[in-house]
Amino acid sequence: MLNDIIKSLLAEVSGIQDIPLTGAFNIRSNGQSEGRNSTENIQIVPKENGSGIDIYIKPGTKDESVHIPALITEAGVHDLVYNDFHVGEGADVTIVAGCGIHNCGNEESLHEGIHRFFVGKDAKIKYIEKHIGEGDGNGKRIINPQTHIEAEENSYVEMDTVQLKGVDSTKRVSSAKLAAGATLVIKEKIMTHGDQYAETSFDVDLDGKGSSAKLISRSVARDSSRQLFRSKLAGNTECYGHSECDAIIMDDGVVAAEPEIIANNVEATLIHEAAIGKIAGDQLVKLMTLGLTEKEAEAQIINGFLK
């Protein structure tokens, strides 16, 4: 039985209300497994040394999903987990991960989830990752996710990652190596407030002919929070890469962007776009002419931006 706090976090992070009866899942709570289920096509196997799980998705698996949320509800927990996804050729699946921390104590709670994806030829995955923090204790809520992707020929990987509240510190490291014809799309949305710190680091190697990557980060830094966006796109053959960092700063928020694009081949096409600034005055004015107050206009603009 899950307690109410865990259920609430579970719903926020993964959209499920309780331990599901069917489907593939592994629910991790305070470093322990609360429930696990494999299906015919998706096998979840604990690693022998106890450090995490291996998820094996059979070739050709279609329209199935796997949920592996990690939840922390106790102060002072340092949870480190290694999860490896082995996605068979031609599979088409949705993977929902994410982490929620509810910390009411004075000691910090830390989750470090290190996920590796081995995506077979022609496979397609959508990876959804949501991070939240809550609880009124003084202990920090820290989430440091790592995502490492090896995408084989003509595979497609889409990663949607969202962190909108309550995480005091995060260092998000993502790397990918793309074979011929493989596509990677990462969409990141971050909002920080108070004294929070968020760091994003993308490192993508476009190794195969015709591979492509699109990395899109939208973020809002409020109060005195700080963010650092790093992206490194290396085009090693005929390929297409696009990274985009779009940030709104408010109050005393600080955002730094350090893009790096490296064309190691004359056929590589790489683009980086970065825009950091406060909410445009004419956007506020337009919404105020529709009858919104300045605060309401600001909220609408932010909601839309991070939608």
Add this chain to the structure above:
Amino acid sequence: MLELKNICFSAEGKQILKDISLVIEDAKFIVITGPNGGGKSTLAKIIAGIEKPDSGQILLDGEDITNRGITERARAGISFAFQQPVRFKGVTVKDLITLASGKDLSTAAACDYLSEVGLCAKDYIDREVNASLSGGELKRIEIASVMARKTKLTLFDEPEAGIDLWSFQNLINVFEKMHDEIQASILIISHQERILNIADQVVVISGGQISQTGTKEEVLPGLFGIETGCRFFQGGAE
């Protein structure tokens, strides 16, 4: 009724508007025209509360709104269609029209406004109001958004700019419908003869002052009766 009394406005040491007084009666169709740089757009912004006059008074239905902000004026019944519509990342056309209407709007109702401005609703309703839309598309969405407000006074700053692919007659139909359906006053800043031709009152602003005002029959012959065909029609934004 909107009443402007002795409005003066200056910016960067330059006087933009000099002692403008104007009455906009209820349910009237007013077109303000005049040379670029004459102060027309500034006057519209002063009415909407975007700019504050140095001196003078603005009365809406007899109530002094001179010191009221943009939001209060919008809520009091003033709408403003921008000359250069604003782009928003992430805000959809439906979001914008819903916000404009001030209530939960069904997709079908939002689509009706788009159809009114000649946009195929299903192609646009879920699109973001961002740089992927052309200037003409944005302009029409801007017009749809102020239509959704159904206020007693709507200001349009050069609505014709950028809508060349859509016929002027449709634009005029939109104005006439707004006028007929809600008995709204419509104030349009325009250089376009066809828009001037449907005005109940034409106001010419030049050099920051009202140089002429009257019915179209009184004013238009003086504007169009010279060799160039239109003394003020120079195109471009002000």
